[in-house]
Amino acid sequence: MSNIHPTALVASGAMLDPTVVVGPYAVIGPHVKIGAGTVIGPHCVIEGHTTIGQDNRIFQFASVGAENQDKKYKGEPCELIIGDRNTIREFCTLHIGTVQDKAVTRVGNDNWIMAYTHIAHDCVVGNHTTLANNTTLGGHVELGDWVTVGGLTGLHQFVKVGAHAMVGFASAVSQDVPPFMMVDGNPLAVRGFNLEGLRRRGFSAARQAGIKQMHRLLYRQGLTLEAAKQAIAALTCEDPDGAQDVQAVLDFLDRSRRGIAR
Structure with a gap:
């Protein structure tokens, strides 16, 4: 496949559409599936039971589909499923799910995931979200469609953020944020609704x-x-x-x- 750089390591069991581009020194594991038009940057590691849709762009040094960081994890074949047209920037980490939940971490379509973002096990990220640099999602977090999260923000395990909500810069989110609301701070406070x-x-x-x-x-x-x-x-x-x-x-x-x- 001419779109795969000769220094990339693609396991024999991996299923890549012929249009997928894989950059230098990337590593792709045997249980990975990648759809048409997706671009994998240099030095990325795509592993685990990971399915990636079409027309995504994953930038250099991202780690996608690694084992989760749950101490209860015993090697079960859990999954990471990523939709279409997502942008995943440098040094992002997206982990597989756990059997204590649905065994799947899910990322939807058209998301803008900026550098150093962490999406932990069993998270559900909707569509059209924007996660600014250093956003950290604890396990089992759910983000609705069109959610915006400011940089350097942490979301506690099991937190839910409703559709069209906005979380400001450097916030600590330990409770659920209803749809349409605008919050920030530590401790977190509701400032209004996301009118703009x-x-x-x-x-x-x-x-x-x-x-x-x-x-x-x-x-x-x-x-x-x-x-x-x-x-x-x-x-x-x-x-x-x-x-x-x-x-x-x-x-x-x-x-x-x-x-x-x-």
Whole structure:
């Protein structure tokens, strides 16, 4: 395969589309599958039961599919599954799952994963996320679609961050962040909702107003969480998508196990 540099080491069992490009000194293990158009940079190590989709770009020195850092791991054949059109920058580390969860770490499509980011075992990363330099996801973390995480930020094990939320620079995230909210700090505090992000994604004025009202009910009215949930459930919105926004927040609150950042 002419797209594989002669110094790269590709195990005989690896399944690479003929269009995959592999740079100098990269190492690809026998259980790896890589889809069309993906580019693997120099000195990358792709190992484990790892499946990578189409048109990804993985920059030099990334470690993808290594054994997880869970002390309970005993060598079970767990997986890492990465979707399409992701950018994974230098020195990122993405680990396989564990049998204590679903045995799979998942990364969706169109994510922008910047240098030194760590995605631990059993994490679920949605689509269109942006993880700035030195973002660290502990095990079992879940990120919804369009989440933005600032650099030097750590997310505790089992934390969930809802769709369209934004986490600021150098934050310590130990509780769940509901969809659409904007948080930062250590200890973490909710600063508002992600208005600029919603505008950029074409949310109508009616949808923005509904999300603003949900933010007020959760964080500005002094309501208990149960009372806020009831008030949110009673909201109406002129935009049909507004009902979906309300349901997304209610579903997230019902699924929270670490408690939400308040």
